Amino acid sequence: MVAHPGLRLQILPMHVDDLPAVHVIERQSFTTPWPPQAYRSELESNDLAHYLSAWLGGRIVAYAGMWLMLDEAHITTFAVDPAWRRRRIGDRLLMALLDLAIARGARDATLEVRVSNIAARRLYEKFGFRPIGIRPRYYTDDGEDALVMTTPPFSETALTRRLDRLRAWVATLPEPDENGAADEATPAPGEGTGVESVGLAPDHAATRREMPDRGRATEADP
Numbered sequence: 001m002v003a004h005p006g007l008r009l010q011i012l013p014m015h016v017d018d019l020p021a022v023h024v025i026e027r028q029s030f031t032t033p034w035p036p037q038a039y040r041s042e043l044e045s046n047d048l049a050h051y052l053s054a055w056l057g058g059r060i061v062a063y064a065g066m067w068l069m070l071d072e073a074h075i076t077t078f079a080v081d082p083a084w085r086r087r088r089i090g091d092r093l094l095m096a097l098l099d100l101a102i103a104r105g106a107r108d109a110t111l112e113v114r115v116s117n118i119a120a121r122r123l124y125e126k127f128g129f130r131p132i133g134i135r136p137r138y139y140t141d142d143g144e145d146a147l148v149m150t151t152p153p154f155s156e157t158a159l160t161r162r163l164d165r166l167r168a169w170v171a172t173l174p175e176p177d178e179n180g181a182a183d184e185a186t187p188a189p190g191e192g193t194g195v196e197s198v199g200l201a202p203d204h205a206a207t208r209r210e211m212p213d214r215g216r217a218t219e220a221d222p
């Protein structure tokens, strides 16, 4: 992990030149990674697709993507370099992705996440996503269920306030540091994540085009 001190985390639209670095993180983050060609085709041929790369010190440390389908943002991918996790890069990137969705007129956002992926579930819960159902045996590598999560409408007051608080807080975060997490210095604003306490609705209809199976996220946190 090499980053130059004093440089800022920058979140920019993903470019095809980013794909080699994206693929390195992809392979470190998922057991069945999307091939670089899948990302290339997203960037070059899918008008619905919006992908972001997070840069720090001249290298990509995270990326995320979504499809904007009519008024729904569907998050298709999200990963932080294992060497840079727990430094609030995920917080900043998700804030940027949701702000992009809102700016483009999305009404709400949805995603699928492995039931066992507590780190990602907590991140999403923090930004207002709630479980609405299960896609049984969604992940073909091991048959794990996917949890379907969605936000309330972005126009809903409680979510607007939550995102306003998070946006203001993200703006105050120190730049990510090689030496460790900034968690203690910058606790997130209020409200527990409550992953375990939220009940699950019946199965959610699978109506959208699916991307290749993501496989199990690997946990490489310190």
Ligand SMILES: CC(C)(COP(=O)(O)OP(=O)(O)OC[C@H]1O[C@@H](n2cnc3c(N)ncnc32)[C@H](O)[C@@H]1OP(=O)(O)O)[C@@H](O)C(=O)NCCC(=O)NCCS
Pocket: 029, 030, 077, 078, 079, 080, 081, 084, 085, 086, 087, 088, 089, 090, 091, 092, 112, 113, 114, 117, 118, 119, 120, 122, 123, 124, 126, 183, 187, 188, 193, 217, 218, 221
């Ligand atoms: C999930 C992931 C993106 C989080 O990125 P990150 O940069 O480490 O996250 P941050 O440091 O910004 O933390 C943001 C929030 O995520 C949650 N979180 C992150 N790592 C966590 C962990 N190991 N355990 C529990 N919660 C965790 C927390 O809610 C945290 O906020 P809090 O500390 O105020 O509670 C990262 O672990 C990752 O890339 N995992 C592999 C790929 C993946 O699972 N992608 C999602 C596919 S749906």
